Amino acid sequence: MSDRTASMLDSIRGKARSWLEAQWDPHQPLGEWWSNLAQSGWGFPDFPERWFGLGLPSESRRIVREELQRVGAFGPPHGIATMMVAPLLVEMGTDEQRQQWLPGIVDGSEIWCQLFSEPDAGSDLAGARTTALRDGDVWRVNGQKVWTSGGHYAKWAILVARTDQSAPKHSGLSFFGIDMRQDGIQPKSLVQMNGSAEFNEVFIDDATTLHTNLIGEEGKGWPVALRTLSYERESLDADAEPGIQTDLDLTIAAGRYASGEIPDGSEGFMPGGLEAWELLCSVIAANDKQNDPRIRDRAVKVYTGIKTSSWMSQRFAQAPEVGAEVSLGKLAATQLMRDWRDLALTALGPHGQLLEGENTFDGLPAQIALSVPGLSIAGGTDEIQRNIVGERVLGLPREPRPNGD
């Protein structure tokens, strides 16, 4: 890092700190606090100034996150909307779309979900069969989606649908924003391995969305979807904030979320970055294993993983553009979480099998163990990430595609 960059980052930190110290008030209702953050630009400092940001480099996010933690403030909304939809709109949306959607995203009043995967099209997303047919000013949508996280409380969704049946697979798709709160859209919860029911099957029966909600051009939805997925992968690294925002009550004091008194959607997820390391150390110490050489050896491996992962994501944040390399970050994160889990469960012995009770750390390691397998599947499986790395990072020959598409 050059001296200039370093001093720029220091100055960002200073400004963020003084703003937060002056503005953070734990008694303020969450909705007001989030609006305040959004209006000031400190919620999403890397967004353009015109769109609720400060036009700062993406590393500013990490700095602001550290400063938020320092004053004990609750962070900005965090979910599919902020990780994927907002950057996409900034990059590819129309001004009309940005005006329509960004305010509700940055102040957390409107939750988004992702209607991509289908029962027969997960890894092979381009095989999606849900259709959208033009009918005057609107598109009529029919089909079924699955694994839709947050579909039961989302206000909006991003949708991949087939708009041209006759075109080759990848060219017949279009990308839309669509209102989830309409009769034609019925989410049905699915219970996950960890016992929670965060994702859904979504049945779409003659739902409609305005033509102006088409993001990108008609028939050019595939590159938009790929772009969105790379934002998703970028945000699934080991530094990422845990979990995603659920339908939080915006009238409750922000401080009660910040203190963990009220669940905020991050429960049961591995904390990001060094917090994960600290938790692991507490687990090891509580079980009196800090002097066990085998445990220490594995702990060092986890620590190394956390640090390299974190440096890797900082490097991506500094890169002028996100590319296929983000798949490396996601792969590193899923492996790291497995190592973390295996070590925590070894240290805990039978207590690692319990979701409550003494020496279970409120069941957190057990919950993490039940969530870890999902991370190697969500947002593109490990195998698909490796294919991407092989083809797009290493430049290996492409996998043969049977339909030549």
Place this chain on the structure above:
Amino acid sequence: MGDASLLVAFINVQIWLPTGNLWCMSEFSVALNDDQQQIKDWTHGFAEDVMRPAAAEWDEREEFPYPVVQEAAKIGLYGWEFLMNAGQDRTGLTLPVAVEELFWGDAGLGMAIMGSGLAAAGIAGNGTPEQTMEWVPQCYGDANDVKLGAFCVSEPDAGSDVSNLRTRAVYDEANGEWVLNGTKAWITNGGIADVHVVVAAVDPELKGRGQASFVIPPNTKGLSQGQKYMKHGIRASHTAEVVLDDVRVPGSCLLGGKEKLDAKLARAREAGKSGAPQPAMKTFEATRPTVGAQALGIARAAYEYSLEYAKERHAFGKPIIMNQAIAFKLANMITEIDASRLLIWRAAWLARNGGFTNAEGSMSKWKASEVAVRVTEEAIQILGGYGYTREYPVERWHRDAKIHTIFEGTSEIQQLVIARAISGLRVE
């Protein structure tokens, strides 16, 4: 209830003890004989028809599955006669073969069926023939009135290291009674069992050699259930603390009898603090291949399911198994599963034919339990999003697998046992 002469036979041919000398050695073969094959088919039928359909429900309910255990009792699968018959197989393979099938059906229900066996083994392994005849049948009851047994060794502060038990047994000369106090942790069927077998320290100074096993008869005052553990896996199997608060039992409840205990204590005092095997450990070492077989059953279930899935599921215009990333996973899974089974069968055979030399029982349990964890996790990965939901059974198999790396000696303890056996040194 039962035929006493058969039970005496059971004592003689207990599968739990290396009894090779009593019989001529049997041939080791990986081809099952007719009897073994028949038992395999029979347990498989029960696993497929009764256990599989009930598995998700009992996992969800997280309570003891009496109706399923009763079904098992009706066909003679739950009962000491079954264990005894298995024990008569001189190759030792019958039990692991049957257990693999049961756990292929479901691990939680399988544990519910197998749980009483540990208590029965504790009694048969340490008790006199009379005690065995009296108490082992009471660990099972019959199909009309199912009874349970619980084997209580672990304590909150003595899990892996059972030589330092805090539960005390003190002899009350005046009444000829033993008085037990302490808390046992992680006990299968703890508190809901009819017969509890409790290992307690009589002379704590002597560590493992100062311990003895006691039968606590049904409805004994002072024995109660502490917290019930809400677990990740094998949720149909009940696990709880057992609290012993001035529990008084007649002298006849000391397994093996007082004379034998006094002699053992005297020998131990003479020899000083020795690290010779303790009663609990003896039970554990010989039951390890069976625990390995439990893990093996789970792993095989996950492997079979994901293999079928990988052949059916299409992505990018072809079955996903046509990707080496998936096909090689499956190749790896079956190779590890078969390797585990061979280790288990060898250990089970050795347990009946000459005994272990390099802790082969521990090897089999360690390998199979670790394989089960990895294989079930790979199975989730092969099923993708479906694998991560409770609508498909593979996530449950993964939850069920992990416990096998922990109970009856964690993976670390197995490695310790093996390391000591191969080196002859007391590796700490």
